[in-house]
Amino acid sequence: MTTRNGTRVIAIEEHFLDPEVKAVMAANGMRPLGPEIGRRLDDGGALHIKEMDEAGIDMQVLSHSPPGTQWLDAATAVSMTRGVNDRLKLWVDRDPTRFAAFAALPTQEPDAAANELERCVDKLGFKGAMIYGLAAGQVFFDDKRFWPIFERAAALDVPIYLHPAPPHPTMVDIYLKDYLADYPTIAGPAWGFGIETATAALRMVLSGVFDKYPNLKIILGHLGEGIPFQLHRMSESLSHVGAASKRPNAMTWFRDVFCDRFWITTSGNFSTPALMCSMIEMGADRILYAVDWPFVMNQPGTDWIEELRISPDDRRKLLHGNAETLLKL
Ligand code: GRE
Ligand code: ZN
Numbered sequence: 178m179t180t181r182n183g184t185r186v187i188a189i190e191e192h193f194l195d196p197e198v199k200a201v202m203a204a205n206g207m208r209p210l211g212p213e214i215g216r217r218l219d220d221g222g223a224l225h226i227k228e229m230d231e232a233g234i235d236m237q238v239l240s241h242s243p244p245g246t247q248w249l250d251a252a253t254a255v256s257m258t259r260g261v262n263d264r265l266k267l268w269v270d271r272d273p274t275r276f277a278a279f280a281a282l283p284t285q286e287p288d289a290a291a292n293e294l295e296r297c298v299d300k301l302g303f304k305g306a307m308i309y310g311l312a313a314g315q316v317f318f319d320d321k322r323f324w325p326i327f328e329r330a331a332a333l334d335v336p337i338y339l340h341p342a343p344p345h346p347t348m349v350d351i352y353l354k355d356y357l358a359d360y361p362t363i364a365g366p367a368w369g370f371g372i373e374t375a376t377a378a379l380r381m382v383l384s385g386v387f388d389k390y391p392n393l394k395i396i397l398g399h400l401g402e403g404i405p406f407q408l409h410r411m412s413e414s415l416s417h418v419g420a421a422s423k424r425p426n427a428m429t430w431f432r433d434v435f436c437d438r439f440w441i442t443t444s445g446n447f448s449t450p451a452l453m454c455s456m457i458e459m460g461a462d463r464i465l466y467a468v469d470w471p472f473v474m475n476q477p478g479t480d481w482i483e484e485l486r487i488s489p490d491d492r493r494k495l496l497h498g499n500a501e502t503l504l505k506l
Contacts, residue, residue: 185497187506188478190338190398190444190467191225191237193268194218195261195281198246201253209242210472217471218242222268225470226275232475234468235497238504239265240279240307244342247309251285258283258293266301277506279338280306285313287322291329298333304504305335305396310342310373317377319384331390336440336503338396339377341370348373366399366445366472375402379411382434383420394503398444398467405441405455408432436460440503442467443495447481461491465499 194202194209199219202208209215217224225237241261246254261281269276280297282290297303308326312318318326318339330337349357349364352372356363363369378397387393397404404411412432415421424430436459443452444467455464468478482496500506 184493185236186234186466186479186482187236187238187497187500188234188468188470188475189238189396189465189500189504190340190442191239191470192218192242192472193221193225193239193265194242195264197257197260197264198241201249201257214471222271222276226272228470228475229275232479234475234479236275236277236506237470238277238279238304238500239268240338240340241265241281243340244309244314245281245307247282247284247313247342249283249285251283254283254285255289255293259296262293262297262301262303266303269302277504278303282306282308282326284308284318284323284326287325291325294326294329294335295333298335303335304506305337305394306330307338307340309340310370310377311345314343314345317380319377319380319386321384324386324389327386327390327393330394331392334392334394336394336396338398339374339381340398341366341374341402344369344373371399371402374399375404375407378402378404378435378439382431382438387434387438393438394440395438396440396442396465396503398442398446398469400443400446400448400451400455400464401439401441401459404435404439405458406451408435408458432458436463439463440465440499443478444469445473447478449481449485452485456487456491461487461494462499464495465503466496 209218246258258281265278269278280294280303282293284290294306353363412429415431416427421427421430440463442465468475
């Protein structure tokens with residue numbers, strides 16, 4: 178299929194809210210961010226398609242909105258996440274040319290999460306999984322207890338998308354609280370999300386999980402949550418002392434792992450300078466298109482890519498080719 182944009186467009190961080198999860202969220206006093214986002218998150222597909230058509234997006238890779246089922250108690254999460262993924266499969270099956278899926282995982286029980294990932298990939302045809310922020314809002318995912326999930330993803334050869342979620346309250350309290358009332362997004366997309374998710378990615382590299390599972394592939398949204406801009410400084414500084422300095426390729430170790438094991442998307446970050454930095458640091462093969470619908474609308478992304486002056490080859494990679502390769506679409 179060719180859209181009005183002249184090339185196939187696949188967007189890979191596009192959210193929905195499962196009706197059962199919505200009900201337990203409501204029962205716990207959790208609400209989507211306003212009626213406009215709420216209306217789009219749980220529309221079941223029709224609004225997705227309408228707004229995809231209007232903006233020339235051919236395919237969305239769907240993922241649950243944060244924090245998925247990660248906030249539930251473990252037993253509820255394990256059973257409810259199966260239902261979430263089964264309902265998502267029915268959705269994709271209604272329109273397989275327009276939708277593909279990332280699994281939600283009950284990360285409270287890492288072995289169950291690994292099994293659910295395998296079921297979703299092998300039986301349901303899902304393309305990977307999305308996990309959010311801190312596990313249960315408390316622990317970074319580099320903790321060894323979660324490695325069974327990464328081991329399975331590597332064995333299945335599917336990526337894990339590391340997505341932001343509300344940051345730890347202690348971080349918000351110490352770093353941001355004074356300005357939160359006047360600038361509520363500073364704990365979210367304006368700053369807190371990126372800081373925390375970049376920290377999660379950094380910690381994953383330091384943990385050695387990529388030494389253990391060399392085929393592990395991680396996706397970051399929002400053009401890498403700031404890491405491409407910091408990559409030289411992080412890599413160089415880490416090499417001076419400590420564990421990185423003992424690596425044979427100390428000077429470039431962090432950069433090498435990041436550029437080899439991570440892919441990034443444009444979700445919510447339609448910035449040409451930031452894209453240029455990312456392309457120079459990581460290469461055009463590492464950057465995939467995403468919108469972050471409905472937290473970000475489709476049309477600003479379309480306006481941006483229509484104006485974007487990159488080579489036809491890089492354009493095809495960004496808009497669909499890299500997604501087709503990484504996600505086997
Ligand atoms: C996101 O999914 O990236 C997101 C939210 C909430 C607010 C903004 C945002 O979940 O980008
Ligand atoms: Zn998102």
